[in-house]
Amino acid sequence: MIECPVCGAEVSLPDGTVAGEILECTDCGTELEVTALEPPTLAEAPETEEDWGE
């Protein structure tokens, strides 16, 4: 279990999680990026901007 960096809730990593994977905190709904596995580290994923080009 890892703590959500945003709300502090416990987030579990599914088996087979790889670095760079995006998880969603079940408590606050924030998208969290797995930045490292040893030790498991989560960071708030950057908001996906709608990039439609111009």
Ligand SMILES: [Zn+2]
């Ligand atoms: Zn959270």
